[in-house]
């Protein structure tokens with residue numbers, strides 16, 4: 153799972169992605185599947201260094217602080233913490249050795265940096281279903297196009313594996329000179345080290361599908377010669393606010409802490425997972441308030457049930473079947489939420505508890 157770049161505390165877009173994956177992990181584990189969940193922290197990245205420079209603090213300090221904010225937010229939202237949360241800065245040796253292997257096997261070449269030769273990977277662009285033109289357009293829009301030429305890369309789709317650091321940026325020694333990793337190689341290296349050469353599910357926000365995951369797949373399969381690198385890719389949609397994509401540059405972020413001032417953690421979490429993971433959607437305060445009302449009804453009913461101390465009955469079979477079928481159908485969380493509403497209507501406390509555990513994790517109801 154591609155985690156955060158820790159330079160600005162978590163907003164609802166992040167919380168949506170990680171809550172959805174928490175439902176997936178909990179659903180798999182409830183079904184008896186052993187899950188190893190790895191979520192990385194991209195603590196080597198341009199925006200992080202820029203922010204640290206702007207605020208006059210050490211990049212490591214900024215990264216530590218914002219990683220803690222992320223963990224705190226997601227803990228309140230009831231996640232099951234990932235088994236491993238590796239940081240890029242702790243993986244440099246392995247990154248250099250992967251880059252070096254790609255170089256010696258002819259998939260990478262040196263000029264002003266060490267570049268991966270995208271033309272060596274058949275099907276570059278197929279993961280994101282993009283033509284060359286559309287790939288180039290996205291790179292240009294994101295300022296990632298870079299220079300093509302005799303002292304730069306050979307083709308605009310090639311991407312750096314290792315590059316010299318700018319002044320004031322951290323640098324590590326390597327056989328390719330002092331420098332730092334390119335963006336994509338980190339995730340290949342961490343995924344392979346902590347999970348193996350082939351993984352079951354790779355997740356992240358949809359904005360990462362190209363160029364990040366496309367590049368990650370190309371270099372991973374080139375490194376190992378094994379296909380596929382990931383058996384399934386899951387990309388979460390973008391969260392909009394007031395009609396526009398929630399983003400730092402537009403300054404329209406709704407932070408997790410702001411939502412928690414208006415509603416209990418379980419309501420925030422329920423509101424997030426009431427949306428289909430692959431679609432874009434609009435965050436709205438009314439929707440959050442509706443989820444808060446449902447959570448309050450659940451809280452009351454479960455508290456009454458507890459107090460009544462009746463003999464425990466097993467959860468209703470039909471309700472649980474529908475809930476499990478919903479999540480087994482490409483993680484249809486809105487349908488699972490409807491099943492949870494039905495459990496509340498039918499006053500089935502055992503079913504409700506089981507469903508709540510998966511959809512809302514350990515998030516508090518009040």
Ligand SMILES: [Zn+2]
Pocket residue numbers: 153154155339356364
């Ligand atoms: Zn990644």
